Amino acid sequence: xxxxxxxxxxxxxxxxxxxxxxxxxxxxxxxxxxxxxxxxxxxxxxxxxxxxxxxxxxxxxxxxxxxxxxxxxxxxxxxxxxxxxxxxxxxxxxxxxxxxxxxxxxxxxxxxxxxxxxxxxxxxxxxxxxxxxxxxxxxxxxxxxxxxxxxxxxxxxxxxxxxxxxxxxxxxxxxxxxxxxxxxxxxxx
Amino acid sequence: xxxxxxxxxxxxxxxxxxxxxxxxxxxxxxxxxxxxxxxxxxxxxxxxxxxxxxxxxxxxxxxxxxxxxxxxxxxxxxxxxxxxxxxxxxxxxxxxxxxxxxxxxxxxxxxxxxxxxxxxxxxxxxxxxxxxxxxxxxxxxxxxxxxxxxxxxxxxxxxxxxxxxxxxxxxxxxxxxxxxxxxxxxxxxxxxxxxxxxxxxxxxxxxxxxxxxxxxxxxxxxxxxxxxxxxxxxxxxxxxxxxxxxxxxxxxxxxxxxxxxxxxxxx
Numbered sequence: 001x002x003x004x005x006x007x008x009x010x011x012x013x014x015x016x017x018x019x020x021x022x023x024x025x026x027x028x029x030x031x032x033x034x035x036x037x038x039x040x041x042x043x044x045x046x047x048x049x050x051x052x053x054x055x056x057x058x059x060x061x062x063x064x065x066x067x068x069x070x071x072x073x074x075x076x077x078x079x080x081x082x083x084x085x086x087x088x089x090x091x092x093x094x095x096x097x098x099x100x101x102x103x104x105x106x107x108x109x110x111x112x113x114x115x116x117x118x119x120x121x122x123x124x125x126x127x128x129x130x131x132x133x134x135x136x137x138x139x140x141x142x143x144x145x146x147x148x149x150x151x152x153x154x155x156x157x158x159x160x161x162x163x164x165x166x167x168x169x170x171x172x173x174x175x176x177x178x179x180x181x182x183x184x185x186x187x188x189x
Numbered sequence: 190x191x192x193x194x195x196x197x198x199x200x201x202x203x204x205x206x207x208x209x210x211x212x213x214x215x216x217x218x219x220x221x222x223x224x225x226x227x228x229x230x231x232x233x234x235x236x237x238x239x240x241x242x243x244x245x246x247x248x249x250x251x252x253x254x255x256x257x258x259x260x261x262x263x264x265x266x267x268x269x270x271x272x273x274x275x276x277x278x279x280x281x282x283x284x285x286x287x288x289x290x291x292x293x294x295x296x297x298x299x300x301x302x303x304x305x306x307x308x309x310x311x312x313x314x315x316x317x318x319x320x321x322x323x324x325x326x327x328x329x330x331x332x333x334x335x336x337x338x339x340x341x342x343x344x345x346x347x348x349x350x351x352x353x354x355x356x357x358x359x360x361x362x363x364x365x366x367x368x369x370x371x372x373x374x375x376x377x378x379x380x381x382x383x384x385x386x387x388x389x390x391x392x393x394x395x396x397x398x399x400x401x402x403x404x405x406x407x408x409x410x411x412x413x414x415x416x417x418x419x420x421x422x423x424x425x426x427x428x429x430x431x432x433x434x435x436x437x438x439x440x441x442x443x444x445x446x447x448x449x450x451x452x453x454x455x456x
Contacts, residue, residue: 026266031224033266038220042213047203056206064216071223131198150199182195 020083027074034071037083042067044152045091051151052095052143054132062098066091085162088152092144099136134185142177149174210376210383217267268373271385271402275395276366278402279359279424283309286427286436287357291407293419295320302419304357305436307429311352313437328439329353335439337446344439344446359404359424365389379406 018024020037027033042063049062069090077086135143148154148162156167156174163170281287290303302318311331319325326337331352336345354360365371370390377386377396384396384405394408404421411417427433435441440448 023266030266032221034224035217035220035267036270038217039267039270042216043205043209046209046212047205050203051199060212063212064219067216067220068223071220127198128202131202135199146199147203150196151203153200153203178192178195182190182192185190185195185198 018079018082018084021079024074024077024079024083031071031074034074037070038067041084041087044154045087047151047153048088048091048147049095049151051147052135053098054129058098062091062094065094069094081164082161084158088144088148088162092140095143095147096140131185134181137184138177138181142180145170145173146177146181210378214375271373271397272366272369272371272387274402275371275385275387275397275404276363278397279363279366279404281308281426284429286429286433287359288423288425288427288436289358289421290423291358291419291421293417295417300419302358303423305427306353306355306357307437308355312355314353314356315437315439315442326439328437330437337439337443342443342446344443344448345451346448347451358407358419359421361391361393362389362395362404362407365391365393371395 020040023033023037023040027037045066046059046063049059049066053059053062066087070087073090077083135146138146145159145163148159149156154162156170159165160167160170165173285308286305287308288303288305290301292299292301294300299321300319301321301324302316304314304316304318306312306314306316313328313330315326315328315335317324317326326339328335328337329349329352332349334347334349336347337343338345366387366389372388374386374388374394376383376399378384379396382405383399385399385402387395387397389395392410395404396406396408397403398405404424406421407419409417409419427436440446
């Protein structure tokens, strides 16, 4: 339904015109129009960042940084690639900057939960922490692809359009990344 | 662990959280301030820019750049897009029937209204409204007004001199959204669900689903200063099929009722 279009990022397909081009052009003339681009990509960028950074507060800061940087540098976006590709490159750089900082461990569990909830939450957080740790051991390029797929929820052809590869090649690379990740994250229920 | 399980765990890392909406609004506000700091350039008129080929949201953005109808304070592109999509969601095709059901509490009494109305002239309608348990059912097909009395299973028919106006509960919202006077007042959470909040010049506040822009709630200011909130349980378009047309008629809905015909009221 067309009504969803305003909140959802449009599908990006290789070799097609960037669906964000008109909004980007309009936002260059009138910066407030950037908010429409923000509305399109907020969920996806936040998801991308969450897959690569464990600490919730840092995720929020990084997401904010991505969009404030994108707005500030919109004039430098030449439109050679897609806006989405450019935006996720900013996200990638912002995540890299965080990873270069001295590590701060996330806070322990919040108080106020009943005991079964606490135990369940503890296990879920442990599992998430292990997976995050495993993701962080992958190469940055692999993390980037993984986060676009499972964090931002992009389809293979959308990722292909961003990284300049065909969807089949992206699928194969993703399969290899998952295999490697599975070796590093040997989780059994 | 299977690949599917691993994929599920990965998706879980990134899944939306309750506080996301607050974060979205906070960053949005920060960006809004940032856009004000940047020098604004005048938009040169551009003919043949190719706007027609772009997505609806981009078109909305262009409309905002070039001027917002009916007001000096133009809404942001995103707000304009919300209003545009809300308007689309409440605008139904001419040859259809709008079906609305809303419920609420007025003066401590549960009230409900259900409405079927033809979107194009003669705007034939049937409605059931009033306090729950004491509702009145009326209809009007532009030539005859009908009133159904459930207690006696009687239909009273009265000749009508004028066709009814389009008066479904969303009609006023529709009209004011189209006029460009409505303003997005952020989002509000009602019963745990976050919705777009749109203020109308009449004082009515309408709340729309953030996904498909369906109207969800209406805050109706009363003369005594109170506000009656109604929940829009149903808002749907029904095609004008013979079966659906029966929904507009009291005699068809109550075929066994006794019919009393009254003369037209004298003025």
